[in-house]
Amino acid sequence: xxxxxxxxxxxxxxxxxxxxxxxxxxxxxxxxxxxxxxxxxxxxxxxxxxxxxxxxxxxxxxxxxxxxxxxxxxxxxxxxxxxxxxxxxxxxxxxxxxxxxxxxxxxxxxxxxxxxxxxxxxxxxxxxxxxxxxxxxxxxxxxxxxxxxxxxxxxxxxxxxxxxxxxxxxxxxxxx
Amino acid sequence: xxxxxxxxxxxxxxxxxxxxxxxxxxxxxxxxxxxxxxxxxxxxxxxxxxxxxxxxxxxxxxxxxxxxxxxxxxxxxxxxxxxxxxxxxxxxxxxxxxxxxxxxxxxxxxxxxxxxxxxxxxxxxxxxxxxxxxxxxxxxxxxxxxxxxxxxxxxxxxxxxxxxxxxxxxxxxxxxxxxxxxxxxxxxxxxxxxxxxxxxxxxxxxxxxxxxxxxxxxxxxxxxxxxxxxxxxxxxxxxxxxxxxxxxxxxxxxxxxxxxxxxxxxxxxxxxxxxxxxxxxxxxxxxxxxxxxxxxxxxxxxxxxxxxxxxxxxxxxxxxxxxxxxxxxxxx
Numbered sequence: 233x234x235x236x237x238x239x240x241x242x243x244x245x246x247x248x249x250x251x252x253x254x255x256x257x258x259x260x261x262x263x264x265x266x267x268x269x270x271x272x273x274x275x276x277x278x279x280x281x282x283x284x285x286x287x288x289x290x291x292x293x294x295x296x297x298x299x300x301x302x303x304x305x306x307x308x309x310x311x312x313x314x315x316x317x318x319x320x321x322x323x324x325x326x327x328x329x330x331x332x333x334x335x336x337x338x339x340x341x342x343x344x345x346x347x348x349x350x351x352x353x354x355x356x357x358x359x360x361x362x363x364x365x366x367x368x369x370x371x372x373x374x375x376x377x378x379x380x381x382x383x384x385x386x387x388x389x390x391x392x393x394x395x396x397x398x399x400x401x402x403x404x405x406x407x408x
Numbered sequence: 409x410x411x412x413x414x415x416x417x418x419x420x421x422x423x424x425x426x427x428x429x430x431x432x433x434x435x436x437x438x439x440x441x442x443x444x445x446x447x448x449x450x451x452x453x454x455x456x457x458x459x460x461x462x463x464x465x466x467x468x469x470x471x472x473x474x475x476x477x478x479x480x481x482x483x484x485x486x487x488x489x490x491x492x493x494x495x496x497x498x499x500x501x502x503x504x505x506x507x508x509x510x511x512x513x514x515x516x517x518x519x520x521x522x523x524x525x526x527x528x529x530x531x532x533x534x535x536x537x538x539x540x541x542x543x544x545x546x547x548x549x550x551x552x553x554x555x556x557x558x559x560x561x562x563x564x565x566x567x568x569x570x571x572x573x574x575x576x577x578x579x580x581x582x583x584x585x586x587x588x589x590x591x592x593x594x595x596x597x598x599x600x601x602x603x604x605x606x607x608x609x610x611x612x613x614x615x616x617x618x619x620x621x622x623x624x625x626x627x628x629x630x631x632x633x634x635x636x637x638x639x640x641x642x643x644x645x646x647x648x649x650x651x652x653x654x655x656x657x658x659x660x661x662x663x664x665x666x667x668x669x670x671x672x673x674x675x676x677x678x679x680x681x682x683x684x685x686x687x688x689x690x691x692x693x694x695x696x697x698x699x700x701x702x703x704x705x706x707x708x709x710x711x712x713x714x715x716x717x718x719x720x721x722x723x724x725x726x727x728x729x730x731x732x733x734x735x736x737x738x739x740x
Contacts, residue, residue, distance in 0.1 A: 245703065246699075252448055253447045
């Protein structure tokens with residue numbers, strides 16, 4: 233006979249709900265109270281700089297290729313030393329899904345995600361960020377990293393001249 | 409002649425006062441329900457409009473009034489327009505017989521604190537709650553939508569079934585009070601409220617009243633998951649608002665009826681009678697909200713089985729037992 237179990241099952245919940253009524257609500261009252269987002273939170277995307285202050289971006293198009301919604305576009309160009317950079321760089325945040333694939337794809341740690349999530353806007357055109365809106369002064373998450381000190385062709389040092397790099401291999405010889 | 413005009417004016421004042429109080433109370437009951445329900449679920453509830461969200465009913469009213477009043481193309485126009493009014497007015501009219509305080513002596517004349525002290529008040533109330541079914545049924549029928557129709561049919565069946573057990577639960581009260589007048593029923597509960605004398609009838613009445621007000625766990629006429637919004641699916645703007653406010657007026661009315669029949673009406677120590685009445689009505693309303701926050705919705709067949717196979721036999725049994733005891737007490 234499940235009768236007593238049913239009776240208990242009908243009246244016990246009343247005690248549970250009453251107990252919960254006297255507890256504090258768990259809601260975070262957003263505009264007044266703000267939670268600190270986790271370190272790796274993915275929101276507004278930025279372009280970071282070297283420790284020396286130069287742009288990290290080498291306009292390799294990997295981020296725009298990785299972007300599943302095609303919201304990143306740019307035009308690459310070179311300066312007189314042969315160093316590549318983006319002539320213009322544009323992220324359409326009204327289309328961005330903040331998946332972070334661009335930041336993962338970036339070989340120079342230039343494009344990074346930040347925790348600044350308050351970028352809502354009533355005008356979609358104001359969500360199209362140009363290069364000057366995206367560039368920040370610091371180095372972001374890995375401030376000491378400088379791509380051309382570890383790799384790259386002849387911008388900071390000659391080819392293979394960086395400390396942790398081997399020199400070019402002599403392709404005419406098969407000796408190690 | 410002077411006496412006639414004076415009593416007319418007094419009646420008008422009384423009517424206006426009751427009308428205002430009930431509508432305001434219904435509006436704020438919506439807020440209270442949302443607040444209490446939120447707290448039961450560890451939320452805050454509406455707290456943005458005004459201090460503690462106290463102006464929320466006003467904002468809701470403005471929203472409902474400014475929304476489009478939509479009429480479905482193939483709806484039965486007049487019935488469609490009439491049904492919400494029917495739902496709200498029948499609920500409102502029932503308050504005419506509710507005594508909310510003992511008679512007041514003013515200007516040397518006795519003023520009963522009830523709009524109309526009918527000697528068949530109980531029957532009037534039962535009749536009006538039967539009429540309230542029409543609002544649901546006609547609203548569902550006239551919308552010409554399958555969801556609304558299903559909701560209307562379910563509402564019809566549910567309200568008729570539970571009216572029966574509600575009426576039968578009141579019978580022991582009437583038998584003990586020996587009157588159909590609500591004022592006499594309140595006076596008959598002077599030392600002990602009927603809830604203690606007739607606990608079974610009280611329980612049956614409370615359950616039937618919850619079903620009668622179409623609230624969770626008995627809200628199958630508007631079961632969101634199955635029927636979109638049930639009988640008021642096609643309604644928008646203030647017509648939906650009338651259905652909505654009618655539901656809350658109904659909650660107040662049924663709460664007052666519970667108070668009058670079982671909780672001793674206005675009687676209570678220390679505080680003024682009107683306040684006691686209000687406290688009791690609000691307590692019953694709180695229990696309704698609490699039930700809503702606790703229990704899940706019944707299935708349609710469970711609801712019908714519970715009504716016909718449990719509540720009605722139990723209520724009949726209770727009537728017979730009460731009658732026997734009353735007879736035995738008359739000539740032991």
